[in-house]
Amino acid sequence: MLNLPHRIRRLEPQSYLVREGDRPERCAVLLSGYAFRHKLTGQGARQILAINIPGDAVDFQNMLLEESDHNVQMLSRGHVAEIPRDAIEDLVFANAQIGRAVLITALVESAVFREWTVNIGRRDSRSRISHLLCEFAYRLAAQKLVTDGTYELPMTQEQLADATGLTPVHVNRVLKGLQREGLIERDRRIVRFSDWSKIRDVADFNPRYLHTHEPSIAFA
Amino acid sequence: MLNLPHRIRRLEPQSYLVREGDRPERCAVLLSGYAFRHKLTGQGARQILAINIPGDAVDFQNMLLEESDHNVQMLSRGHVAEIPRDAIEDLVFANAQIGRAVLITALVESAVFREWTVNIGRRDSRSRISHLLCEFAYRLAAQKLVTDGTYELPMTQEQLADATGLTPVHVNRVLKGLQREGLIERDRRIVRFSDWSKIRDVADFNPRYLHTHEPSIAFA
DNA sequence: CGTACGTTTGATCTTTCTCAATAATGGTGG
């Protein structure tokens, strides 16, 4: 895909890749750094919908539609390659191999949205936060971004709250609880699982929805 | 799409169209009746993820993946046309027009998943239930299934609860409340909005995420 | 080295859940 014409851009934390209401004109591929999708309610509450990690194509979701229905913002500093909408569209519809790959990517992200709905709708705060930590670990591991069972979670507790439908205060209490129970270790934004099978059980985490072919080695 | 080889089936309420873990072998198009997607947690709680109405193709979401990550079940009696996976795949990748249409359909459903996450994560029970009622009305209206501002919502209060992340008891209290406030009228499963603009405001409902080109006449 | 942002903690309040009982409804077989 990076054989297409593209432009590399360096982005600061909080900068917008997509704004709700925009007409999508390009698709960014995250080369480094993290991004997040979110939406605001009429009352100004924010719901974070997904976290994107390096390697993710950030705007298949909006690309073929007339206007974007949510925002995408950088979580950390990073780089993206921006490819014009037309170039991607031509490629996707000209080449069945690539078309299939793009469609599958979009469907897998859709599966992740569904799992988040389950997480927020039907798990208590402890499972809910653990689930987010597990998903993130698992996806990072697939990109070889986990070392010694340790990874960086570049989110503030307020962002974690907006991703899980909780308040920052409650997120803090739950994280401390998980720590007290010996399920996780934390230092700033660094997270380490003491025992993968325990946290996985607390989280009710089943990676089927990620549709990864081979289980990542770190978390079998 | 119905020019492809297909088989019409009549389905009873509660019958499964897709089970989590299945390898998708066909794609069903709903001709009549309603269906719903759902997932169960390890503790047996159910989260309903989406409602499908006549005209929806029920399994673009799983079709290209190795195994289904959620269940699809009939809500009411109805008919589906089942098209073999291979036939659809060939068509989608051979014909760019159709490929584009299928991709857009999948992306719009994805947008609906996102809005449900916002609804469950960041709206209180009153807005949340109202939002579901508004979305349903709006989508039905687009299919000309609303008459005199009245439509059938073929869901039990338990199903409404599983769709909104609430309990059936609370759903009941909220519905009664909306009724007492004069926002909705109900008779069995029939719902009528006394004043569309009022319920829309309570629901914080903005149809942008449905990506319908023309607003449905009933609810402009 | 101060200032803004993020984290932590305590006290209190509210929404929603849980448990339990009763009432209404719809479908079925006789």
Next chain:
DNA sequence: CCACCATTATTGAGAAAGATCAAACGTACG
């Protein structure tokens, strides 16, 4: 058509998870 049964809806009382409010504490960076 009617009586019966299972499912669904409704209501009340009490409990609990998580929210809110408020303050203090850390820490990173300019």
